[in-house]
Amino acid sequence: MVGRAAYIAVDWGTTNRRAYAMTAGGAVVDSLQDDRGVLALTQDDYPDAIAALRDRFGVHSVVMAGMVGSTRGWREAPYIDAPATLQDLAAACLEVAPDVRIIPGIALRSGPRPDVMRGEEVQVLGAISTGAAPSTALFCQPGTHNKWIETVDGAITDFTTxxxxxxxxxxxxxxxxxxxxxxxxxxxxxxxxxxxxxxxxxxxxxxxxxxxxxxxxxxxxxxxxxxxxxxxxxxxxxxxxxxxxxxxxxxxxxxxxxxxxxxxxxxxxxxxxxxxxxxxxxxxxxxxxxxx
Amino acid sequence: MVGRAAYIAVDWGTTNRRAYAMTAGGAVVDSLQDDRGVLALTQDDYPDAIAALRDRFGVHSVVMAGMVGSTRGWREAPYIDAPATLQDLAAACLEVAPDVRIIPGIALRSGPRPDVMRGEEVQVLGAISTGAAPSTALFCQPGTHNKWIETVDGAITDFTTxxxxxxxxxxxxxxxxxxxxxxxxxxxxxxxxxxxxxxxxxxxxxxxxxxxxxxxxxxxxxxxxxxxxxxxxxxxxxxxxxxxxxxxxxxxxxxxxxxxxxxxxxxxxxxxxxxxxxxxxxxxxxxxxxxx
CATH class of the missing domain: 3.30.420.310 (2-keto-3-deoxy-galactonokinase, C-terminal domain)
Structure with a gap:
């Protein structure tokens, strides 16, 4: 009953990396987790790392979220401004190599208070996309840096780190x-x-x-x-x-x-x-x- | 015009130590400052350190303030409770060795919020004793830990670290x-x-x-x-x-x-x-x- 993998999803953070072989229907058919976060790699290491993921999962297309798109990662995927939806993020993906895309982060750029996120936005909007949370909601995402995130009609409108x-x-x-x-x-x-x-x-x-x-x-x-x-x-x-x-x-x-x-x-x-x-x-x- | 030293005053902190040869009238006739704070000494080192100060300044009586009276110092001089005056501090000095006294710190022990000080109280009440500040006042003492200190009629009544x-x-x-x-x-x-x-x-x-x-x-x-x-x-x-x-x-x-x-x-x-x-x-x- 397990479908064929259509692409690789990567949640590539500062310290850890999680990669998933995804079907066209959104099911996870295989995954790996390791400590090859962006702090463990130089920019030159990424092409080989992507090749290894393709070998491992037997599929070519890659979509990545998180610090891999920061100045400390592979290449910077510039922040898009809030309010931002999944469609806005999709439209602003950076194709860093053939069929390898990085999802950008979101910034509060012009309001009274600057703030940035990179990776958390995908989790929040993903929770809305599955119906686990309503489209207008308040989220809390504890971690090294806790984020409070507000959404309105499926768009991230405000957040505080x-x-x-x-x-x-x-x-x-x-x-x-x-x-x-x-x-x-x-x-x-x-x-x-x-x-x-x-x-x-x-x-x-x-x-x-x-x-x-x-x-x-x-x-x-x-x-x-x-x-x-x-x-x-x-x-x-x-x-x-x-x-x-x-x-x-x-x-x-x-x-x-x-x-x-x-x-x-x-x-x-x-x-x-x-x-x-x-x-x-x-x-x-x-x-x-x-x-x- | 310089009087004869009557005793040694020591401000013995965590990292640094300042010692002063004092006349009976309160004038400083000699001084030294070094990095022999309490973190640089074990309890066994103090008798020799006191002997060296006595040799250096040619006077016997020693009065000390600061972290030397903490659990990390020579011996603990237990905190006295606020409100506390200079007289209260004098009455509670610990004679740690013959003619060597440690001035205790002050604690907020039973109020809504606990706090402690050890050394700062002498500076605040000293400022009042010279007329540099009135006896009822608000003090700010910036440093690694800033202290806000309130006095009423020459007594330390409240403080926040x-x-x-x-x-x-x-x-x-x-x-x-x-x-x-x-x-x-x-x-x-x-x-x-x-x-x-x-x-x-x-x-x-x-x-x-x-x-x-x-x-x-x-x-x-x-x-x-x-x-x-x-x-x-x-x-x-x-x-x-x-x-x-x-x-x-x-x-x-x-x-x-x-x-x-x-x-x-x-x-x-x-x-x-x-x-x-x-x-x-x-x-x-x-x-x-x-x-x-």
Missing amino acids: VMTGELFALIRSHGILAGMLDGPVADSDAFRDGLRRGREARNLAAALFEVRAGVLLARLAPWDAAAYASGIMIGADVGTRSDLGQRPVYLLAGGALATLYGVAITEASGRAVAVPDGSTTAGIHAIWSSRA | VMTGELFALIRSHGILAGMLDGPVADSDAFRDGLRRGREARNLAAALFEVRAGVLLARLAPWDAAAYASGIMIGADVGTRSDLGQRPVYLLAGGALATLYGVAITEASGRAVAVPDGSTTAGIHAIWSSRA
């Missing part, structure tokens, strides 16, 4: 809090206390020092410090949204981070709806189909 | 913004733009990504990125104070950081008053005098 995961990794590895954050980061009373503190905090840089003071003054158990600090940071992140009471948040993540953001959204009087996997390939497929 | 300097150092050395922040950090249009953005930002972790997006979209010159990022962080820090229009801020810092915070306070409709050097030795002297 929050460096929550990166800053947490920095304070956990370096600086005065580093030695205090070895405990587990999971949903717990300490995490929820941190959420409350983070939501109300005027400034993340002030709230974070309370982790150290709390441990020194025995108000915070050392074992709880990492969960509390994570709560502060995710609470401050979720606190950037004042509209959580008005509509659900479609949550594009799996595993522990999805759990933590789900709790954070619920504790902020919001409602999180988990979007199942498969949105990225669905988004790439919609773009491939509209160009085919 | 903000990890502004440390977080800026972390994002400048590590992570996705690191390569973008090599430009100068000084008062400039970019710095003031950053101040405005930081003051109004709901979340520092969101505002900081705009540095990257701004550079990628050519809205922010790469040369200006560090000053803009510094402005965001100092603006967010100053934005934690909602009372700047009501009273002056006594600024305890010198050099470039004092300039940046002075601009930030002024741009936030406040008024910064620079406190001249000498407050730390004045504070130690007041404590020495009240015990002598």
Whole structure:
């Protein structure tokens, strides 16, 4: 019952790469995942990498999303401006080599606040294309950089990148809090206390020092410090949204981070709806189909 | 006209150490500064270090402030609770060895928010003791960790530690913004733009990504990125104070950081008053005098 592969879809990120052999109907018939992200390759490495994918999957056409289209990747696929739909992304793909296309990212270029995304747009619009989320919705995409993304009628209209995961990794590895954050980061009373503190905090840089003071003054158990600090940071992140009471948040993540953001959204009087996997390939497929 | 030294005052910090030969009248007759902060010493090193200071200055009595009294220092001088005056600090000094005393730090232990200081209290109360600041005032003490400190009638009543300097150092050395922040950090249009953005930002972790997006979209010159990022962080820090229009801020810092915070306070409709050097030795002297 497995169809023949028609093209290769690649989600080519900074650190990791996922490639899928796709049928003309949008089914995944084979896949690979490895650590050959753009940081592991030079520009000269890409033609061979594409040849290897073609050999591996036995199909020629390639459509790629993510950091492969950044200045650090193979070649820059210039951002298109929001509002942007799947059709806009399809029309602006960069043919970087014969039958190899890179989907561009999306930019907020002329508004009050600049922002950029590259890869996340395909997952969000893919979730809409499968019906996993409505065409007008608010999405949350946690990761090293969390993104809050708004869509209206199938177009990405606005988004905000929050460096929550990166800053947490920095304070956990370096600086005065580093030695205090070895405990587990999971949903717990300490995490929820941190959420409350983070939501109300005027400034993340002030709230974070309370982790150290709390441990020194025995108000915070050392074992709880990492969960509390994570709560502060995710609470401050979720606190950037004042509209959580008005509509659900479609949550594009799996595993522990999805759990933590789900709790954070619920504790902020919001409602999180988990979007199942498969949105990225669905988004790439919609773009491939509209160009085919 | 130089009097005879009566004791040694030491401001013993994490990275650096400043020692002063003090007269009974509070004048500095000799001093040294080196990099023998507490991170450079083990607990066993202190007796020899004190003996060397006594040899160097030819005087026996020693009074010390700062991280030397922390768990990372020689021995912990337990925090006393706010509100705390110079007299409270003098009464709680720890005699760690014959005629060698460590001034304790101050804690916010039982209020809504925990916080600690160790060393800064002596400088603030020293500024009041010399008349450089009134006994009821708001102080700002920028550094790796900025502190906002409130005094009432010569007692430290409240304070907030903000990890502004440390977080800026972390994002400048590590992570996705690191390569973008090599430009100068000084008062400039970019710095003031950053101040405005930081003051109004709901979340520092969101505002900081705009540095990257701004550079990628050519809205922010790469040369200006560090000053803009510094402005965001100092603006967010100053934005934690909602009372700047009501009273002056006594600024305890010198050099470039004092300039940046002075601009930030002024741009936030406040008024910064620079406190001249000498407050730390004045504070130690007041404590020495009240015990002598």
